[in-house]
Amino acid sequence: MADGDLDQGDFDIAFAFTRPTAAAYRNAAGAVTTAGPGVPRFDHLPDGTPRGLLVQPGEQLGQADRVRLDALMLPADLLSARVTVLHALDIGGGLVRRAWYSEDAKATIDACLGIAGHHVSIGVIAGYRARQGSRFEPGFVRYRRQSWALTRVLAANTVAALADDAGRPLIGA
Incomplete structure (x- = not known):
């Protein structure tokens, strides 16, 4: 891991996670198991290969996985x-x-x-990468020998919003 990277053991320090229900996932052995309410799921393939943090919308309204970064994890000079x-x-x-810029x-x-x-993975780099x-x-x-597709920026009435590739807004001003 590079300097500044967090691993699964750091998750509770860096993020707030909620889900009101138990939910299934594959553990590191590839076996299907259940995570209790409020427990993040780090999912794997049947052969045990890691897939990352699993976030799902939930079967009913209000049952979604919700993840939020603790603002204290970002250096103060990067917050704004x-x-x-x-x-x-x-x-x-x-x-x-x-x-995203x-x-x-x-x-x-x-x-x-x-x-x-x-x-x-998710990360923040100071400045706008070229x-x-x-x-x-x-x-x-x-970044790190990988290409990262830039998303489009939407603008309406001089208010800009970041959006995903399908045009769904992520952040509005």
Whole structure:
């Protein structure tokens, strides 16, 4: 792990997690088991390969997994500074790496963690990473030898909102 990285053992220190019901997942041995209410699920494939933090919407209204970053985990100089948030998400067996330019790192991270799927990694880098690619496309940024697709920014009535690739807003001003 790189300096500053957190692992599964640090989860309770860095994040607040809630879910009002028990829910199934695969443990490190690949066996299906149940996590109690309020217990995060770090899901695995049947062979034991880690898939990341599993976040699901829940079967009924109010039963969703909710994850929030503790603001104290971010250095004070990044809380309202220009940052690049990197988020790797496994959706249905396919890894998607996305990047957001933001001036509210905590809100962006919380919004990313609200997406259903397996959260493999999430990080914040000071400043806006240099945009790569064609000027006619959203482009991408490079970090740790990986490409992270930049998401589009929506604007309406001079109010900007970050959005995912499907145009669903993550953060509004």
